[in-house]
Amino acid sequence: xxxxxxxxxxxxxxxxxxxxxxxxxxxxxxxxxxxxxxxxxxxxxxxxxxxxxxxxxxxxxxxxxxxxxxxxxxxxxxxxxxxxxxxxxxxxxxxxxxxxxxxxxxxxxxxxxxxxxxxxxxxxxxxxxxxxxxxxxxxxxxxxxxxxxxxxxxxxxxxxxxxxxxxxxxxxxxxxxxxxxxxxxxxxxxxxxxxxxxxxxxxxxxxxxxxxxxxxxxxxxxxxxxxxxxxxxxxxxxxxxxxxxxxxxxxxxxxxxxxxxxxxxx
Numbered sequence: 001x002x003x004x005x006x007x008x009x010x011x012x013x014x015x016x017x018x019x020x021x022x023x024x025x026x027x028x029x030x031x032x033x034x035x036x037x038x039x040x041x042x043x044x045x046x047x048x049x050x051x052x053x054x055x056x057x058x059x060x061x062x063x064x065x066x067x068x069x070x071x072x073x074x075x076x077x078x079x080x081x082x083x084x085x086x087x088x089x090x091x092x093x094x095x096x097x098x099x100x101x102x103x104x105x106x107x108x109x110x111x112x113x114x115x116x117x118x119x120x121x122x123x124x125x126x127x128x129x130x131x132x133x134x135x136x137x138x139x140x141x142x143x144x145x146x147x148x149x150x151x152x153x154x155x156x157x158x159x160x161x162x163x164x165x166x167x168x169x170x171x172x173x174x175x176x177x178x179x180x181x182x183x184x185x186x187x188x189x190x191x192x193x194x195x196x197x198x199x200x201x202x203x204x205x206x207x208x209x210x211x212x213x214x215x216x217x218x219x220x221x222x223x224x225x226x227x228x229x230x231x232x233x234x235x236x237x238x239x240x241x242x243x244x245x246x247x248x249x250x251x252x253x254x255x256x257x258x259x260x261x262x263x264x265x266x
Contacts, residue, residue, distance in 0.1 A: 017079040018111030023072040023133060024087075025230070027120035027148060027214060030069050035062040035090040035100055038078040062090060062100060067119060071230065075114070083107055085117065085130065104128040116212070120148050131169050138171065138210045140234040141178065145170045148216045149225060154187030154195050178207035186215060186225050199225045210234050 017039050026032045041061040065087070067073060080086075086105040092098045104119060106128040116133040119126055131146070138144060147153040147164040155162045159175045176182035181204055188198040199218070203211070211231040218224035235243070 017081060018083075018108070019077060019079050020085055020108055020111060021075055021077045021114040022085065022117045022130070023075050023115075024065065024067045024117040024119065025072050026067040026069045027118060027216070027228075028069070029119075029123065032067045032119065033090075034065045034067055034103060035088045036065050036076065036078060037062050037086070037088065037100065039081045040079050042081075060098070060100060062088065062098070064090070069228075072116065072232070080108065085115075085128070087117075087119070087128065106130050118146065118148075118214075127167075129167060138234070139173065140208050140210060140236075141205060142171065142173045143211050143213055145172065146212065146214045148214055149188075150217070151188060153215055153225070155184065156187065157184030158182055160184075174205060176205040178205055180205055186227075188223060188225065190223070196223065198223060199227070201227050201229075203229075206231065208233055208236075 037060070063076075063078075065073065065076070067087075084105045085108050087103045088100040089103045090098050090100055104126040106117070108115075108130060114133045115130040118129040118131065120129070121127045129146075131144070145155060145164065146169045147166060150166050152166070153164045155164060155170065157172065157174065160172055162170060164170055174182050181202060183200060183202040185200040186198050187195040190196040201213075209231045211229050214228045214230075215225050216228070218226050
């Protein structure tokens with residue numbers, strides 16, 4: 001599969017390959033050591049090794065990626081092929097040559113959206129979920145619930161009653177005043193098919209943070225669930241605007257520097 005990625009990268013001009021931005025999170029494991037491959041670097045690697053045998057002797061280009069269960073990784077950006085984001089396991093032999101084995105992958109819904117890449121499930125059969133990740137779309141004080149259970153999950157929170165399907169997520173803005181406490185309840189269907197309380201949570205409403213809540217089956221009782229929350233500060237509208245202006249200015253400066261360098265060469 002990795003060779004197919006390199007071949008596809010070469011067959012398609014790099015400019016036409018889509019780019020993805022993502023941050024990753026491990027759900028079941030405290031930390032997973034993985035690797036990612038940028039299709040642009042894959043193209044350069046294949047071109048450089050044509051006819052030289054280097055593809056058999058050297059390690060393919062990759063970037064190590066440690067994915068934790070307590071925090072999101074820094075944002076990563078890469079070009080991908082075949083419409084999929086793939087995470088690999090890297091194995092290095094006694095000669096120092098590294099080979100990459102596909103670990104988990106997911107189809108990228110849209111190349112123009114930043115994502116949170118959630119790895120869940122057993123290590124021998126993991127799953128990868130890509131959910132939109134944008135502070136502009138997830139306001140301060142809001143929550144997003146992720147149903148990582150294999151069953152339907154009932155959610156009963158202030159102003160919200162919803163049934164989430166397995167692997168489905170839900171955006172929620174609690175009607176709770178800043179720095180007040182709120183509480184809600186999760187439900188699962190019992191053996192009779194009726195909704196039964198399976199757990200709940202109580203939180204303090206933060207005015208400048210968003211929280212991602214992951215709901216999973218209890219490890220000892222299939223009739224209960226557990227929650228894991230990851231909160232992060234959301235930049236204000238003014239901060240977002242300033243960051244975009246700085247990014248635009250940097251791009252303009254880089255473009256001017258490139259033109260200046262080309263003119264000097266001539």
